[in-house]
Amino acid sequence: DTGVSQNPRHKITKRGQNVTFRCDPISEHNRLYWYRQTLGQGPEFLTYFQNEAQLEKSRLLSDRFSAERPKGSFSTLEIQRTEQGDSAMYLCASSLDRGNYGYTFGSGTRLTVV
Amino acid sequence: AQSVSQHNHHVILSEAASLELGCNYSYGGTVNLFWYVQYPGQHLQLLLKYFSGDPLVKGIKGFEAEFIKSKFSFNLRKPSVQWSDTAEYFCAVAVAGGATNKLIFGTGTLLAVQP
Numbered sequence: 147d148t149g150v151s152q153n154p155r156h157k158i159t160k161r162g163q164n165v166t167f168r169c170d171p172i173s174e175h176n177r178l179y180w181y182r183q184t185l186g187q188g189p190e191f192l193t194y195f196q197n198e199a200q201l202e203k204s205r206l207l208s209d210r211f212s213a214e215r216p217k218g219s220f221s222t223l224e225i226q227r228t229e230q231g232d233s234a235m236y237l238c239a240s241s242l243d244r245g246n247y248g249y250t251f252g253s254g255t256r257l258t259v260v
Numbered sequence: 261a262q263s264v265s266q267h268n269h270h271v272i273l274s275e276a277a278s279l280e281l282g283c284n285y286s287y288g289g290t291v292n293l294f295w296y297v298q299y300p301g302q303h304l305q306l307l308l309k310y311f312s313g314d315p316l317v318k319g320i321k322g323f324e325a326e327f328i329k330s331k332f333s334f335n336l337r338k339p340s341v342q343w344s345d346t347a348e349y350f351c352a353v354a355v356a357g358g359a360t361n362k363l364i365f366g367t368g369t370l371l372a373v374q375p
Contacts, residue, residue: 150303179362188264188350188365189304202360237304241361249363251304 150252152238158258159228166224167255171240178221179249180213181237182206189237195221228259262287264353266366273341274374281336281369283325283351290356293334294363295325299347307349310334311356321345343375 151170159165171178176197181189192211194202197218207213210228215221225232235256239249265284273279285291295307308319315327325336334351348370352363 177361186367188266188352188367189363191362191364194360194362202362239304248306249304249361253303 150238150240150250152236152252152255154255155253156256156258158260161230161259162227164224164226165228165257166222167236167238167257169221169223169238169240169252171220171238172242172250173219175240175242175250176218177241178215179239179241180221180223181239183235183237183254184233192223192236225257228257230259233257233259262291262353262355262364264351264364264366266349266351266369268369269367270370270372272372272374275343276340277373279336279338279341279345279371281349281351281371283334283336283366284332285334285351285353285364286332287353287355292354292356293325293327294352294354295319295323295334295336296350296352296365297347298350298368304350307336341371341373343373345371346373347371 153168178195180192183189192204193213195215210226213223235254237254238252241249263286267282293310296304297307298304308317310317310327318324323338327334348368350368351366
């Protein structure tokens with residue numbers, strides 16, 4: 147068990163550029179979550195996958211954001227036409243099943259839009 | 261919609277002092293409650309959780325929390341803090357039996373323990 151891995155750890159991009167982040171969950175975990183955390187705030191839910199199906203999206207996830215989990219394993223989060231307000235820590239978490247609320251969080255990808 | 265309030269944004273204590281961090285939630289139904297900790301430079305880790313049963317739950321590293329349903333509260337306590345407890349603490353709630361298990365977090369409390 148190597149935990150939840152997120153890449154890259156840091157990303158600096160210019161406004162208007164597209165960025166993509168990757169999350170590799172714990173291998174047997176079928177549930178995968180993306181959260182966003184800004185300074186002084188707790189993590190905010192963005193979206194949830196069960197296996198490859200994206201079952202819930204937050205209203206925070208504008209149409210510039212898209213997430214995929216094509217084979218029910220790793221997931222990607224893409225932000226198109228980045229804005230300064232997108233600067234945040236993007237966290238990925240995974241869990242095994244509905245009855246087990248034992249989320250395991252990754253270390254996050256810190257995005258800075260300049 | 262559910263929400264979580266953590267009223268203490270920044271707490272400074274000396275080693276061996278007792279700790280209590282407040283957490284209140286708003287939701288009319290049954291909830292599951294959590295405390296997470298984030299040590300400097302590390303990822304979020306689960307401290308303890310409450311699903312049902314004994315409202316006093318014990319977690320790792322000597323932490324405990326008490327669920328008081330009538331007050332919609334789930335305060336975190338530790339009788340004697342150590343310098344190594346310096347971290348940010350997040351309270352979170354999930355709708356019990358919900359389809360997604362998504363967590364709603366509070367804004368966090370930054371705890372600094374002075375040696």
